[in-house]
Amino acid sequence: xxxxWTGSWILVLVxxxxxxxAFPKPEVSQDKSLHNxxxxxxxxxxxxxxxxxxxxIKKTYPPESKQNESNxxxxxxxxxxxxxxxxxxxxxxxxxxxxxPFGNKLNVEDVDSTKNRKLNDEYDSTKSGLDYKFQDDxxxxxxxxxxxxxxxxxxxxxxxxxxxxxxxxxFDKIVSKLLNLGLITESxxxxxxxxxAEALQKLISKEANNYEEALDKPTSGTEYQAGKIPxxxxxxxxxxxxxxxxxxxxxxxxxxxxSNGLERxxxxxxxxxxxxxxxxxxxxxxxxxxxxxxxxxTKHQEKILxxxxxxxxxxETLITIMKTLIDFVKMMVKYGTISPEEGVSYLENLxxxxxxxxxxxxxxxxxxxxxxxxxxxSEKSHEETDSTKQEAAKMEKEYGTLKDxxxxxxxxxxxxxxxxxGKTEAYLEAIRKNIEWLKxxxxxxxxxxxxxxxxxxxxxxxxxxxVEKGILDKEEAKAIKRIYSSL
Amino acid sequence: xxxxxxxxxxxxxxxLVAGGWLLAAEAQEPGAPAAGMRxxxxxxxxxxxxxxxxxxxxxxxxxxxxxxxxxxxxxxxTVGRSFxxxxxxxxxxxxNPGIHExxxxxxxxIGNMHGNEAVGRELLIFLAQYLxxxxxxxxxxxxxxxxxxxxxxxxxxxxxxxxxxxxQPGELKDWFVGRSNAQGIDLNRNFPDLxxxxxxNEKEGGPNNHLLKNLKKIVDQNAKLAPETKxxxxxxxxxxxxxxxxxxxxxxxxxxxxDETRSGTAHEYSxxxxxxIFQSLARAYSSFNxxxxxxxxxxxxxxxxxxxxxxxxxxxxxxxxxxxGMQDFNYLSSNCFExxxxxxxxxxxxxxxxxxxxxxxxxxLISYMEQIHRGVKGFVRDLQGxxxxxxxxxxxxxxxxxxxxxDGDYWRxxxxxxxxxxxxxPGYLAITKKVAVPFKPAxxxxxxxxxxxxxxxEEKEELMEWWKMMSETLNF
Numbered sequence: 009x010x011x012x013w014t015g016s017w018i019l020v021l022v023x024x025x026x027x028x029x030a031f032p033k034p035e036v037s038q039d040k041s042l043h044n045x046x047x048x049x050x051x052x053x054x055x056x057x058x059x060x061x062x063x064x065i066k067k068t069y070p071p072e073s074k075q076n077e078s079n080x081x082x083x084x085x086x087x088x089x090x091x092x093x094x095x096x097x098x099x100x101x102x103x104x105x106x107x108x109p110f111g112n113k114l115n116v117e118d119v120d121s122t123k124n125r126k127l128n129d130e131y132d133s134t135k136s137g138l139d140y141k142f143q144d145d146x147x148x149x150x151x152x153x154x155x156x157x158x159x160x161x162x163x164x165x166x167x168x169x170x171x172x173x174x175x176x177x178x179f180d181k182i183v184s185k186l187l188n189l190g191l192i193t194e195s196x197x198x199x200x201x202x203x204x205a206e207a208l209q210k211l212i213s214k215e216a217n218n219y220e221e222a223l224d225k226p227t228s229g230t231e232y233q234a235g236k237i238p239x240x241x242x243x244x245x246x247x248x249x250x251x252x253x254x255x256x257x258x259x260x261x262x263x264x265x266x267s268n269g270l271e272r273x274x275x276x277x278x279x280x281x282x283x284x285x286x287x288x289x290x291x292x293x294x295x296x297x298x299x300x301x302x303x304x305x306t307k308h309q310e311k312i313l314x315x316x317x318x319x320x321x322x323x324e325t326l327i328t329i330m331k332t333l334i335d336f337v338k339m340m341v342k343y344g345t346i347s348p349e350e351g352v353s354y355l356e357n358l359x360x361x362x363x364x365x366x367x368x369x370x371x372x373x374x375x376x377x378x379x380x381x382x383x384x385x386s387e388k389s390h391e392e393t394d395s396t397k398q399e400a401a402k403m404e405k406e407y408g409t410l411k412d413x414x415x416x417x418x419x420x421x422x423x424x425x426x427x428x429x430g431k432t433e434a435y436l437e438a439i440r441k442n443i444e445w446l447k448x449x450x451x452x453x454x455x456x457x458x459x460x461x462x463x464x465x466x467x468x469x470x471x472x473x474x475v476e477k478g479i480l481d482k483e484e485a486k487a488i489k490r491i492y493s494s495l
Numbered sequence: 496x497x498x499x500x501x502x503x504x505x506x507x508x509x510x511l512v513a514g515g516w517l518l519a520a521e522a523q524e525p526g527a528p529a530a531g532m533r534x535x536x537x538x539x540x541x542x543x544x545x546x547x548x549x550x551x552x553x554x555x556x557x558x559x560x561x562x563x564x565x566x567x568x569x570x571x572x573t574v575g576r577s578f579x580x581x582x583x584x585x586x587x588x589x590x591n592p593g594i595h596e597x598x599x600x601x602x603x604x605i606g607n608m609h610g611n612e613a614v615g616r617e618l619l620i621f622l623a624q625y626l627x628x629x630x631x632x633x634x635x636x637x638x639x640x641x642x643x644x645x646x647x648x649x650x651x652x653x654x655x656x657x658x659x660x661x662x663q664p665g666e667l668k669d670w671f672v673g674r675s676n677a678q679g680i681d682l683n684r685n686f687p688d689l690x691x692x693x694x695x696n697e698k699e700g701g702p703n704n705h706l707l708k709n710l711k712k713i714v715d716q717n718a719k720l721a722p723e724t725k726x727x728x729x730x731x732x733x734x735x736x737x738x739x740x741x742x743x744x745x746x747x748x749x750x751x752x753x754d755e756t757r758s759g760t761a762h763e764y765s766x767x768x769x770x771x772i773f774q775s776l777a778r779a780y781s782s783f784n785x786x787x788x789x790x791x792x793x794x795x796x797x798x799x800x801x802x803x804x805x806x807x808x809x810x811x812x813x814x815x816x817x818x819x820g821m822q823d824f825n826y827l828s829s830n831c832f833e834x835x836x837x838x839x840x841x842x843x844x845x846x847x848x849x850x851x852x853x854x855x856x857x858x859x860l861i862s863y864m865e866q867i868h869r870g871v872k873g874f875v876r877d878l879q880g881x882x883x884x885x886x887x888x889x890x891x892x893x894x895x896x897x898x899x900x901x902d903g904d905y906w907r908x909x910x911x912x913x914x915x916x917x918x919x920x921p922g923y924l925a926i927t928k929k930v931a932v933p934f935k936p937a938x939x940x941x942x943x944x945x946x947x948x949x950x951x952x953e954e955k956e957e958l959m960e961w962w963k964m965m966s967e968t969l970n971f
Contacts, residue, residue: 431556437543438563445631446567467566478582479571480559488563 167207169335171215173328179204181325290363295323333358350490432487439491464492544624546850548617550661551581551654557620558586558650565627568592568641574649575726578677581654583726586623588630589645596645597882597902598874600867601734603647603831604860605727606742608682608821610656610673614839614852615742619650621853622860636861644867647734652723653682660843670745670842680721683743684819686728687713689827690755691818697894703768704896707732707828727821728828735900736831738867738908740780741821746795746837747787748804749777754811754820754835762803765812767826768895771910772870774808777834779866781807783859795840811835830897832908870909871930873941875899875918883920883944891915891927906937918942924950 170179183197337351346354446463471485480488543564549557562569570592573582587593595601604622606615626646629637640646651657653676660673675681689706696702707713707728714720714728751773756763767773781787788807795801803813811817825833839852875886882903889896890907891914899905899918907916911934919925923944930940 434543434556434560435563438560441543441564441631442566445565449567463566470566474559474571477573478576479555479573479584484559 164207164211167204167211169328169332170204171208171211173324175324181329185329290359294362295326347486349486353490431484435484435488436491439488443495460495464495467492541850542624542628544621544628544853546617546621546853547846548613548661548849549620549650551658554616554620554650554654555582555584558584558623561586561623561627565630568630569623569627574730575722577653577655578722579655581658583649583652583654583723585647585649587645587647588623588626588641590642595735595900595902598872598904599643599645600737600872600906601645601647602864602867603649603734603736603739604742605649605652605739605821607651607657608653608741609743609842610651610653610658610675611660611669611671611842612674612742612744612838613657613660613843614744614849615836616651616657617849618742618838618853618856618860619648622857623648623650625857636865640861640864644864646864647736652727673843676721676723678721680724682721682723683741683817683821685719685721685724686819686821686824687717687828688755688819690753690823693827694757703894704830705828705898707824728824731825731829731831735904736825736829737906738776738864739825739831739833740863741833741835743835743837744839744842746799746801747784747792747807747840748801748814748837749781749787749808750811750814750822750835750837751777751808752811752823752826752833754817754823756812756816759816761816762800762814763812763816764803764810765816766810768893769826769832769908770810772908773832773834775910776832776863776866776908777808778806780834780836780859780863783862784855786855787859826895830906865935866908867906868937869935870907870932870937871914871916871940872904872906872937873939874903875905875920875942875944876903877923878943878945878949880943883923886918886920886923886942886944889917889919891917916940918944920944922946922948 170176179201183200187194187197334355337346337355340346341348341351443463468489471480471488474480475482475485543560558571562571565588568588568590570587571584572587573584575583577583589599604619606619607613626637626641630641655677656673656675658673659677660669663669663672687707692701692706693703696706710728710732714725717725720728752767752769753765756765784807786792790804790806801809801814803809811820811822820835822833822835825831838856844852875883875888877883882899882901884899884901884903886899886903886905887896888899888905888907890909897905897907909932911932914930914932915927916930917925917927923946926942926944928940928942930938932938
């Protein structure tokens with residue numbers, strides 16, 4: 009027994025003293041530590057990206073930025089942005105870094121179309137302005153003076169628009185078109201109507217009060233209300249007479265300036281068109297084609313007047329719709345429902361869609377007067393549609409040459425656009441295949457219908473992580489996120 | 496009431512935007528393909544694989560496309576940056592990307608270490624896309640491979656060099672321009688020379704594995720190491736790779752360790768302890784490549800000495816001595832077995848030939864990956880079932896030990912035969928087991944090690960028992 013005991017101890021000792029090697033301990037850590045280490049040890053990625061972007065921007069964007077400010081100062085509907093523009097001047101340097109990804113992205117996303125690059129860049133700084141506004145407010149729901157932007161404000165803005173156009177029919181047209189498209193229900197339309205009517209009432213009374221103050225202040229660059237006054241003077245007066253009993257002095261002084269106002273009223277309007285709708289060359293072409301259609305119809309004098317009236321109205325409606333859409337988009341951006349780039353892309357796409365539709369209509373030589381994008385009266389002859397075609401073609405050519413010259417200046421970006429389009433297309437294709445496979449795969453496993461929102465979150469997360477690590481560009485990540493969110 | 500209206504408006508706005516999106520989606524499609532086609536898909540295109548050279552941006556985009564298509568099984572990451580700041584991108588393919596599943600072996604392919612040896616880079620991009628496509632088509636081989644392995648693909652370890660080589664004008668690329676990294680360092684001579692150490696240890700005794708001591712001093716603080724080299728070394732230390740291949744160009748052969756000759760001469764067969772399995776591994780690649788395995792083919796270059804080539808394979812030292820190479824570094828610093836594959840007589844062949852290189856190599860690339868599921872594998876645990884990391888697995892008759900990973904999992908590649916495996920760890924009693932290893936698949940062998948303290952406890956108990964018995968018998 010003792011032997012057994014001793015024996016076992018000896019065995020243990022022997023084994024103990026056997027050749028146990030001193031093995032090294034390679035760093036046993038998670039994969040993630042590799043990346044963290046890499047990021048902290050090497051140059052911070054963000055810094056490097058920012059550097060690169062800043063360099064790019066300084067080379068290509070400085071001439072553009074000055075134009076932006078002057079353009080925006082004259083757009084009275086975008087009063088909110090005026091203050092932003094002010095801030096923009098101060099923040100220009102910082103913004104150059106932020107705006108470049110958006111700028112690049114815009115260029116990148118650009119189809120061949122009739123837009124020229126300069127316009128897009130100008131629009132860029134709008135976005136960057138908006139973006140900047142966003143980045144100041146975490147929730148993006150503040151006006152200039154810092155008060156939160158409520159639903160009421162949105163209604164107010166629509167009411168303002170109608171007020172400016174001085175035509176309640178505009179609202180009806182918009183709503184009926186939306187109803188036709190099935191975008192809103194009847195009850196929603198009614199509610200909207202009530203809201204807007206209420207807001208309009210308030211607006212009128214407010215404007216009447218402000219009129220006194222406005223007379224002392226000439227058009228200033230920063231006041232939200234004041235800037236609108238010169239144009240609003242006459243409408244205020246006209247509506248006031250109808251709605252409320254105000255001091256006669258006001259009415260008298262109003263009527264004195266009535267004639268001036270009328271002229272001035274049309275001018276800002278067309279100025280408006282020119283400024284804002286310049287971003288939508290196809291739309292603009294459409295408008296001008298309506299005009300030219302009227303012009304070419306000089307032979308049939310008797311028919312001109314009713315036609316031109318009708319066409320003027322149509323034109324008004326189109327412009328209003330367009331502006332309202334722009335406003336909606338801007339509101340959504342302010343409200344945070346969509347991002348600025350999404351808003352811009354949407355509007356751009358809309359313009360392209362208009363171009364497409366216009367082309368189609370021209371080709372089909374349709375006499376369908378109900379067509380909302382190309383309101384050609386059925387009486388129009390073949391000759392007229394030809395001339396309209398010519399006008400539209402001319403317009404396209406103009407824009408085409410503009411685009412070309414820009415291209416020559418920036419052949420790099422032109423080539424980049426081309427290749428970048430291929431890349432986006434490749435990504436789209438890849439995503440499509442992925443979704444297809446995931447759906448199929450889930451069906452096999454008898455699971456629930458594929459959870460797209462989870463996927464979206466995952467992709468968003470991954471995309472951000474990849475941007476951080478330098479695997480994806482910011483624009484690419486945004487494009488990918490956008491593609492997924494639109495599914 | 497205002498709130499209500501506001502919500503209506505929001506819904507309206509959202510609806511408008513949505514409508515616009517649909518318009519946009521439709522509007523974009525007709526225009527886009529034309530533009531894309533013109534620029535990118537000039538050459539043959541097959542299932543998303545475009546057989547053309549990818550510069551750094553295209554490389555990145557190609558990997559992103561694969562990821563986007565196969566998000567469920569892929570992940571892109573970077574192990575660091577080249578000297579000029581390009582990311583050393585890796586795409587990982589596995590059923591659980593980003594996670595090491597216990598028992599799942601890790602594989603890597605590295606290409607374009609010499610920037611002007613371009614075929615490997617392209618083949619790896621094609622491979623990533625191919626694996627994704629085939630997985631989604633339900634190709635059983637690929638599905639099983641991806642489910643049972645964690646595959647890491649690094650198309651280019653030297654993106655800077657590639658840019659230099661690719662930017663060269665004219666059809667004929669230089670034999671040397673772009674070979675080294677941006678600092679002029681030949682990355683395949685830049686690794687710490689562990690061959691020398693192991694040769695000394697063979698003679699005088701010493702460890703036969705994991706010879707890289709003092710990572711900080713020898714790697715991080717070593718000014719002579721290129722950033723690419725450092726990045727790869729950290730990568731190797733971080734992930735328990737089992738099998739790897741390093742893709743080159745300039746010849747057509749699968750080369751295995753050791754690369755550096757023992758005596759220091761120019762040519763000498765320098766076998767490593769695992770010569771048998773390495774020959775098998777190299778053959779697993781070359782045999783599926785009809786040109787590489789053709790012993791009757793003419794040598795790549797007139798005055799080439801390819802006498803060492805056997806069935807498209809060669810021992811490194813037998814061909815020519817290479818000190819400081821990545822292949823041997825893998826074997827001697829970690830558990831990873833790596834071979835070097837030379838894919839093309841011409842280092843930077845014309846773009847039109849890429850699709851035929853793919854055809855020649857795709858089966859080899861898949862076959863080689865499957866070799867990871869050979870030999871013996873399993874877990875080393877203690878008696879409570881807890882994993883023992885860094886346990887040593889030694890094979891009787893093979894002077895090269897491997898270690899278990901964090902989860903106690905190990906993979907020991909072995910040629911078919913009968914072996915005695917011993918698992919040991921400090922503070923534990925070693926256990927030896929006999930294993931019969933077939934050609935494939937891998938045999939599963941687990942070890943439960945008893946620690947010394949446990950044994951002591953056992954012995955104490957035995958002693959007490961004996962004493963008790965004694966006292967009872969003798970009436971103490």
